[in-house]
Amino acid sequence: MEKRGAEAVVELFPDRVIKTRVPKSYRIPELDERLRSERTRAEAKIISEARRAGIPTPIVYDVRQYALVMEFVDGRPMKEVITPELSRAVGVLVGRLHKAGLIHGDLTTSNMILRGDVIYMIDFGLSFWDGTLEARGVDVHVYYQTLISSHEDHEALMDAFAEGYRAAFPEAADDVLRRVKEIEYRGRYKTETP
Amino acid sequence: MAFYGFFIGLRLPESIVRGMRGEKRLARNGDMLVIMQSKKVLGIEGTAWSLSAAIVGHDRVYAEAGHPYVPETGGIHPMAAAQHHASHIAPIIRQVLDSGVGFDGVAFSRGPGLGPCLRTVATAARALALAYDVPLIGVNHCVAHIEVGRWQTGCHDPVVLYVSGANSQVIAFRRGRYRVFGETLDIGIGNALDKFGRHLGLQHPGGPKIEALAREGKSYIKMPYVVKGMDLSFSGMMSAAKEAAATHSKEDVCFSLQENAFAMLVEVTERALAHTGKDEVLIGGGVGANGRLQAMLDAMCKDRGAKFYAPPRKFFGDNGSMIAYTGLIQLEHGMTLDIADSAVLPNYRTDDVVIPWL
Ligand SMILES: Nc1ncnc2c1ncn2[C@@H]1O[C@H](COP(=O)(O)OP(=O)(O)O)[C@@H](O)[C@H]1O
C-alpha cells in the first residue's frame, strides 16, 4: 500500500513505513534538494524529541537523505474521527510540545492518527525549536484554521482544544491563546493598502 | 421567468453556439441553459486601484470600460484612489451604457477593499439600479475572482490559489461556502513584489518587470522559505531579497525571489489538494498572470494527476466583468439587496457568502 501526502510518498508495510520526500519538478533542483533533505533531518530529530516530551510519535528506525523508515501506526486519521473530546486531547499534546520548546509547524487533522485511544502526531517536517509567543500562536492558528475550514462544529472543537492546552501548559496558555486571536485579527483586517 | 418556460424543452439540434471562451462549436445538451438565460448584469468593480464596469451575459462580455488609478508615488492612497474613482465613474458607466446592451441588474464590489473606494462605487450602483428599476446585487470581490475563473475555464470544484496585492490565499469549496485553507500571515505576494520593485527603482506595478528580469537570472540566492501548514510568511524573504540586491545582479535577485516565493505558493496549493482530496487547481488574482507561477502550478498538477486551469489574461487583474458575471449568477439565485441594506463591507470575508450554485 502506498499513501500520498502533501509532499511525501509513504509506503506502508505491516512492520514499518517508508516516507520518501519525492522531488518536485516545479521547484528548481537546488531549492528542492535543500528542502527535502532539511525537512527529512528535522523530522527525524524532532519526532524523537517530541516522544521524550510525552507526545506519542512513531519510532524512527532509519534516516536516509530523503527518506525515513519508521513505525507503522495502524489507526485512523484524526480528520475522520475528531470529536471535542479528542480535540481536547490534541490540546494536551500540543501544550506538552510547546512546553518542551517545540513547534509542530503543520498541525492539521491529516497529521494525527488515532490508534486505540492514543493520538499519535506525525509529519514533523516543518517542525522547529522556538519558545516565542508568536511561533506558538501561529502553530495553534494553523490548527484552528483547519478546524474552521474542514470541520463542522469547529467552535466546540476549538474550545475543547483550548481547555486541553491550558491544562497541559497553564503558565503560558492564556498568552498564547490571546496571540492566536491577534493573528486571526491581522489576517481578517488586511486591506489592499500596502 | 415565464419567458424561460417558453424555451424549456425546445431542442436545438446541430445548431452552432458560442462556448465559454467564445469559440464556435456544435450545441450540446447543457447548452440549452446558456441559450435560454439571456439575462445580463451591469457590474462595477472598485475595491482598490481598479475602476471598471462591464455588462456580461452567460455567453460573453458585452461591454467593458475602465480607468485604473495609478499612484503617483509609493503605494495606494485610499482617499486619492476614492477621488479618482469619483471623478471617473460617470464616464465609464456612460461608455458601457452607450453600447446599447440592456441589463437586468446592477452589481457592485461590496468588499473586501478600501472603505472610501467601496462607498464611491456603491453610491453609483444604487443610483443606477434605481434609475433603471432593476435589482441591486452586492458581490464579494474574492468570490468574483473565483467565479469568473470557473466561468472562463469550465473547471468545476477547484482548489483556488488567489494571489493579489494584499491577499495570498488557498481557497476551496466545502459545504455551501468557499473556505480559506491557508493564507499569508503578513504581506500579500503582489504588494511584496511591488514593494521590491520600488526598492529596485522599477516603475509601478513592479510585478511584470520583476518577471521579465527574472527570466534573465541564472543563479539562485538562498532566501528564507517559510511555510506553516497551509499558511505562508513573506516578510523574512523580502528583507533577504533587499539585502541581496546590494551585492547581486537585479536579474539573479528577481529570479531567486520568484523561485522562492512561487515555490511556497505552489507548495501550499499542493497541501490543500492533499488535504481536501480535490483534483483541480484554478489560479486567480493579479499575480496569477505571471507565466512562471502558472508553469509551476501546471507542473505540480501534472505530477499529482490533477488539472490546472488559468483564465485568459484579462480576467486576472480586478475587472468589472468578474463582478457583473458573479452578479448575474447571484441574481438568478435571488441574492439581491435592498438599497437600505446595501452598506459596503470593507472586511467582507470569502466564507461569509453562502454559495448555492455549487
Ligand atoms: N508512521 C505512519 N504510520 C501510518 N501511516 C502513516 C505514517 N506516516 C505517514 N502515514 C500516512 O501517510 C500520510 C502522509 O504522511 P505525512 O507524514 O503526513 O506526509 P506529508 O508531509 O506528505 O503530508 C499520512 O497522512 C498518513 O496517512
Ligand SMILES: [Mg+2]
Ligand atoms: Mg501530512
